[in-house]
Amino acid sequence: MTEPGAEKLRLDKWLWHARLFKSRTLATQQIAQGGFRVNRAVVRKSHHTVQAGDVVTFPKGPYVRVIEIVALGTRRGPAPEAQGLYQDLNPPEAQPKPDRQKGTAIRDTGTGRPTKKHRREIERLIGRP
Numbered sequence: 001m002t003e004p005g006a007e008k009l010r011l012d013k014w015l016w017h018a019r020l021f022k023s024r025t026l027a028t029q030q031i032a033q034g035g036f037r038v039n040r041a042v043v044r045k046s047h048h049t050v051q052a053g054d055v056v057t058f059p060k061g062p063y064v065r066v067i068e069i070v071a072l073g074t075r076r077g078p079a080p081e082a083q084g085l086y087q088d089l090n091p092p093e094a095q096p097k098p099d100r101q102k103g104t105a106i107r108d109t110g111t112g113r114p115t116k117k118h119r120r121e122i123e124r125l126i127g128r129p
Contacts, residue, residue: 009072011038011056012046017073019082020060035059055089066090 009017012027021027028046030036036043037057038050050056056067066089073085114122 007072008049008051010046011036011043011048011050014050014069014072014085015056017076017082018067018085019076019079020065020067020086030058060092063092063095064090065092 012024012031015021015027016024021030024046031046031048032044034042034044035058038048038054040055040057050069050072052069052071054069056065056069058065058067068087068089069085070087071085073082076082
């Protein structure tokens, strides 16, 4: 799959060029945390080189992104130029939406925090002045 003399680029730099991460530092941190695969091989180093035709799989928020590299790019240009660097094989629009975010509770309407009137009634029942 790799040809001698084929152009290659660091994974973190390509992710930044393709505008999949805001900065190279963020891309590097995400790669180091794990979950990145290049052509089904696990990658934990940001200096791993990629080339056109490679498939990169990684988690991004609640979704799993599967990206095929079409071109490497020479700079971090505008968004339309960056979108031409890859083909999204599993776009977030095609994935099921998560039910809700972590940490949010489901509550019936009107059962939230008591109002001042309700608090005073509760205190009267408890016997507090």
